[in-house]
Amino acid sequence: MYDKTLVIDGLLDIEEALLHVVDRTSWIKTVEDFVTTPTGVDMLDVATIRLMAVGEEIKKIDKRTKGQLFVQYPNINWKDIMDLRNLIAHEYFRIDAKVIFDTVQNKIQPLLTTIQQVISDLEK
Numbered sequence: 001m002y003d004k005t006l007v008i009d010g011l012l013d014i015e016e017a018l019l020h021v022v023d024r025t026s027w028i029k030t031v032e033d034f035v036t037t038p039t040g041v042d043m044l045d046v047a048t049i050r051l052m053a054v055g056e057e058i059k060k061i062d063k064r065t066k067g068q069l070f071v072q073y074p075n076i077n078w079k080d081i082m083d084l085r086n087l088i089a090h091e092y093f094r095i096d097a098k099v100i101f102d103t104v105q106n107k108i109q110p111l112l113t114t115i116q117q118v119i120s121d122l123e124k
Contacts, residue, residue, distance in 0.1 A: 075114060
């Protein structure tokens with residue numbers, strides 16, 4: 001068994017990071033918004049670093065739960081999230097703004113919903 005309190009704390013950190021990205025990038029409508037102004041580049045950095053932190057925490061939780069928690073939520077490709085974390089951490093200067101844009105626009109909300117469901121399920 002694993003320490004649920006520790007896992008829930010990590011999930012709450014993930015939730016906070018995702019909400020932060022959603023809030024700060026709400027005005028981003030195209031990938032060009034991330035790369036054509038200093039403010040856009042700053043928001044690209046914010047989103048990228050927060051996504052790296054999310055991936056890192058997901059890796060930690062997966063390790064703590066011995067791979068048994070996230071498999072219960074197959075609607076999310078957890079491996080892709082961890083792989084994005086590795087890409088950001090090890091190839092930061094090669095990050096494609098299109099990948100981050102796609103993640104922000106299409107993948108954060110489903111992930112956020114699932115993270116909130118996992119928290120709710122663990123708190124029962």
